[in-house]
Amino acid sequence: MANEDMLQPARRQFALSGLALGAAALLPAAAAGQTSPPAPAQGASPVVQAGLSPRLTVHAIDIYSGSAGAGLRIDFSKKEGDSYKLVRTVITNGTGRSDEPLLIGESYQAGDYELLLHMDEYFARKEAKLPAPPFLSKVPVRIRISDITQRIHLPIQFGPWSYTYSRGS
Amino acid sequence: MTGITTHLLDIATGRPLADVQVELYDVATDPPTLLNKVRTNPDGRTDAPMLPAASARTGQFELRFHVGEYFKSAEALSDVVPVRFAVFDAAQHYHVPMLCAPWFFSTYRGS
Numbered sequence: 001m002a003n004e005d006m007l008q009p010a011r012r013q014f015a016l017s018g019l020a021l022g023a024a025a026l027l028p029a030a031a032a033g034q035t036s037p038p039a040p041a042q043g044a045s046p047v048v049q050a051g052l053s054p055r056l057t058v059h060a061i062d063i064y065s066g067s068a069g070a071g072l073r074i075d076f077s078k079k080e081g082d083s084y085k086l087v088r089t090v091i092t093n094g095t096g097r098s099d100e101p102l103l104i105g106e107s108y109q110a111g112d113y114e115l116l117l118h119m120d121e122y123f124a125r126k127e128a129k130l131p132a133p134p135f136l137s138k139v140p141v142r143i144r145i146s147d148i149t150q151r152i153h154l155p156i157q158f159g160p161w162s163y164t165y166s167r168g169s
Numbered sequence: 170m171t172g173i174t175t176h177l178l179d180i181a182t183g184r185p186l187a188d189v190q191v192e193l194y195d196v197a198t199d200p201p202t203l204l205n206k207v208r209t210n211p212d213g214r215t216d217a218p219m220l221p222a223a224s225a226r227t228g229q230f231e232l233r234f235h236v237g238e239y240f241k242s243a244e245a246l247s248d249v250v251p252v253r254f255a256v257f258d259a260a261q262h263y264h265v266p267m268l269c270a271p272w273f274f275s276t277y278r279g280s
Contacts, residue, residue: 144248
């Protein structure tokens with residue numbers, strides 16, 4: 001239930017974007033293959049998560065395009081011994097979030113975790129003009145969860161030459 | 170100037186992070202090869218470049234900032250912060266700073 005509360009506004013917005021696109025496709029001007037303007041931050045509207053149960057959520061924001069970081073592949077791993085073991089791979093949805101929290105309930109355990117961001121394939125898809133190899137390719141973001149009674153939201157703003165992550169809310 | 174340099178700054182205090190361990194690895198090898206391991210000076214920089222100009226080359230590198238020992242906060246979001254990047258032109262200088270607080274970490278290609 002809490003999950004739905006979190007995702008519903010985003011889903012609604014995403015669905016509306018889809019409708020808008022569908023309507024545009026019916027118009028001759030749009031069908032003529034006009035170059036689309038830079039993507040607005042559609043689908044990146046604030047999602048209130050206050051009061052939700054402990055969990056780890058991520059939100060990727062593309063500061064190169066000024067939009068949600070949609071379609072970003074993230075390998076999510078947990079540190080075991082000296083190495084990081086893959087938990088699962090997620091692709092961010094149209095809002096730049098993963099469909100489900102990375103960790104929730106029983107899976108929300110203290111420990112060291114890594115999110116490996118596949119920024120090279122993301123910006124290749126955006127056809128960004130970058131050197132080869134690009135400055136940032138597979139970017140590891142390593143975080144520690146120490147208090148499992150507290151929810152952690154992890155916004156990541158990323159571009160081809162910089163990235164920032166922080167504890168959000 | 171060529172090679173790799175860094176600068177570690179605490180955005181909560183507006184001060185440099187002094188005496189923090191920073192390492193540079195070659196991550197093209199498996200396991201990564203430690204190239205340099207130093208502590209930041211009072212200005213938050215390293216006395217010598219992490220990768221000196223004489224050793225400048227293309228490749229995949231990773232800086233690791235041991236900020237956990239500095240923040241000493243049980244709730245800090247990260248302990249050792251890696252920044253993995255490519256040097257695609259050895260003739261260029263790569264300045265890769267880290268601006269941070271216990272709950273915020275930011276890096277970019279600087280100059």
